[in-house]
Amino acid sequence: MFKVAVIEDDKPTSNQLKEWILAASPDIRVDQWFNRDEAEAAIVREDYDVVTLDIELGRERHAGVAIINAINKTGRGTPVLVVSAMPAAIYRSIMKALDAWDYLQKTAFDEADFIETFLEILRAARDRVPNHDVKAAQGTRDDELSLDPIHQSTPLWRGQRVNLPLTAQRILAALYQRRGDVVSYDELFDVVKSGRNRDNIRKHISAIREAFRELDEHFDRIENVPMKGFRWSTGPGAEKR
Secondary structure, rough: OOOEEEOOOOHHHHHHHHHHHHHOOOOOOEEEEOHHHHHHHHHHHHOOOOOEEEEEOOOOHHHHHHHHHHHHHOOOOOOOEEEOOHHHHHHHHHHHHHHOOOOOOOOEEEEEEEEHHHHHHHHHHHOOOHHHHHHHHOOOOOOOOOOOOOOOOOOOEEOOOOOOHHHHHHHHHHHHHHHOEEEEHHHHHHOOOOOOOHHHHHHHHHHHHHHHHHHHHOOOHHHHHHHHHHEOOOOOOOOOO
16 A cells, blocks of 8 residues: 655645545555654654655744655655645745655646646656665666656666656656657647646756756757757757757
């Protein structure tokens, strides 16, 4: 049985998230925690498959940050879905730096969005191994991108994890699966949940490039093909702006 922790101080919101999780997968055990102390104790005691949490718990404005740090210290690689009212434009990058897997801003998503995101994370968590075993499990070559078919949300570049939100990961996978070929805007629209327009796709591409360049300042594999779409280059030095 999969175990999920819902860490949320507002009981109606916590109950709604639990209801949505059970609607997505009825056989999951859902534990609800309403404050930082209880949540941190549970994180140490239990090996959760997925954790959803709010950033602000009671009067602690950044309790969720401390909890994510506690999760990371366990070394289990537990995926975290942040569900918060804090502005996504500000906090998504902070959560990304902390290795949270995705960020949903309250009032900006509905049940379908939550369930779709949750199920993606759950699928990626089903056969997870500890972070230090990821490279060995994949047989990754140091000079390649590796998209692990088991850990769907853990792409590696030269053996290092590329920290991307789920939509960006789907775009990256679409490009890499068709590497060497142009992937059109229309094809990329099919892999995003919202914002199906060219400007939004370009923003995702920019975020992907930025994430790679945090690991490799010379990264240049994503090529812009004017008026058509994007292509994953099969060699360095091919990117066009």
